[in-house]
Amino acid sequence: MHTLIELYDERPMENVLSTEMFRPEETVFICPTRIAVDRELRAKLKEYFRHRGVDAKLTFLGTSLLDAEKVADCLRRAVAQHPDCAVDISGGTDAALFAAGMVCSEQDLPAFTFSRRQSKFFEIRNAPFARDLPCSIHLDVESCFLMAGGALREGRVDNAILKDYFDVIDPFFDIYLKHRRGWTQAVSYLQRASQAQQGETGECALSAEADVRMKGEHGSVLDAPEALLQDLAAIGMIRDLDVRGGRVRFAFRDAQIRKWLRDVGSVLEIKVYKDCVETGVFDDVVTSAIVDWAGEQQQNGVSNEIDVMATHGVLPVFISCKTCDVRTEALNELAVLRDRFGGLTARAAIVTAESGGAAMRKRASELDIDVIDLHDIQDGALKERLASLAWARDAR
Incomplete structure (x- = not known):
């Protein structure tokens, strides 16, 4: 096979896997005319393959994928120009698949497909190279966005340094569980105690000082979380803790710890990140993944943050x-992100430090989103539940 003929699909994964797996000299896309003339989209597909290390020559032939006769005519022209070809019928519209079957039959062409649920290629006819062939591709998180025309941007966390903090994440999370009920108020206190501290270089200083009791927002009162501070000092996340004379003084261990202790949700996010890594089943794990939908870093462009995202083979996992x-x-937002950048078999899960009510669980079930709740966490099942996300859901 020198040439691969692809039936263009709105699900990005269907358009790229076979080219990376079989490395043809040329891939010909039978696609809607609007795609064939869209230079920006074609450039993004080429960018994806460059990122994946695939030297791919891409050709786009435009037609209506809703008209089987037009698709068949387009396929016949492609086959005439590329007689040593094979047809991938993993994606495409019903009309395109019907036309492909007709042309493959009349011209005795090799044809194959890919099952995302089984992560295998299967021979349809005359394609022994794809017979019961396990997919050996391992995607990284960035690839999931690139193939859909988006881009991965840097989020609130430098993922490159997270492993340096693995020794403190579990003790930190245990402290969170112990003080969970007062966590939001405690973080508010830490924010106010350290909000005005600036170092000479313009960076936030690590020292913090405040009254034991101070005013919060809307006339509320914030009391120093002394028990929490003592627990944090015991594991080295803060230092030089001094509570006397109605004042609280301490220093954060470093700038990264300062960020985590000033943000309500970070403790759960980094715990989930660490447990995903330690399951050993994921190829890539990223926390605070910012997805730029258009991949152009425009000031008013659409972007979303995914708390934790992981990949297993070609399966993306989205975790909030x-x-x-x-x-x-x-x-709803999680389901949209999963469907846009993951496709039919991608997984999504909500990890919550609450029990989760019946209405929420019903809606999550309707959207095919797994719920990992406080009971799973307290029972020590968090890592096991996360590992179970590495296998595809049945395509809907």
Whole structure:
């Protein structure tokens, strides 16, 4: 096979896997005319293959994928120009698949498909190279966005340094569980105690000092979380803790710890990240993954943050972490991201430090989103539940 003929699909994964797996000299896309003339989209596909290390020559032939006769005519022209070809019928519209079957039959062409649920290629006819062939591709998180025309941007966390903190994440999370009920108020206190501290270089200083009791927002009162501070000092996340004379003084261990202790949700996110890594089943794990939908870093462009994202083979996993009750809007957003950048078999999960009500669970079930809740966490099942996400859901 020198040439691969692809039936263009709105699901990005269907358009790229076979080219990377079989490395043809040329890939010909039978696609809607609007795609064939879209230079920006074609450039993004080429960028994806460059990222994957695939030297791919891409050709786009435009037609209506809703008209089987037009698709068949387009296929016949492609086959005439590329007689040593094979047809991938993993994607495409019903009309395109019907036309491909007709042309493959009349011209005795090799044809094969890919099952995302089984992560295998299968021979349809005359394609022994694809017979019961396990997919050996291992995607990284960035690839999932690139193939869909998006891009991965740097988020709130430098993932490159996270392993340096693995020794403190579990003790930190245990402290969170111990003080969970007062966590939001405690973080508010830490924010106010350290908000005005700036070093000579313009960076936030590590020292913090405040009254034991101070005013919060809207006339509320914030009391120093002394027990929490003592626990944090015991594991080295803060130093030089001094509570006397109505004042609290301490220093954060470093700038990264300072960020985590000033953000309500970070503790759950980094715990989920660490447990995903330590399952050993994921090829790539990223926390605070910012997806730029258009991949152009425009000031007013659409972007979303995914708390934790992982990949297993060609399966993307989208995870949202909530230290509070899960709202319907959060479930809807997660489902949209999964379907746009993951496709039919991608997994999505909500990890919540609450029990989760019946209404939320019902909506999550409707959207095919797994719920990992406080009971799973307290029972020590978090890592096991995360590992179970590495296998595809049945395509809907």
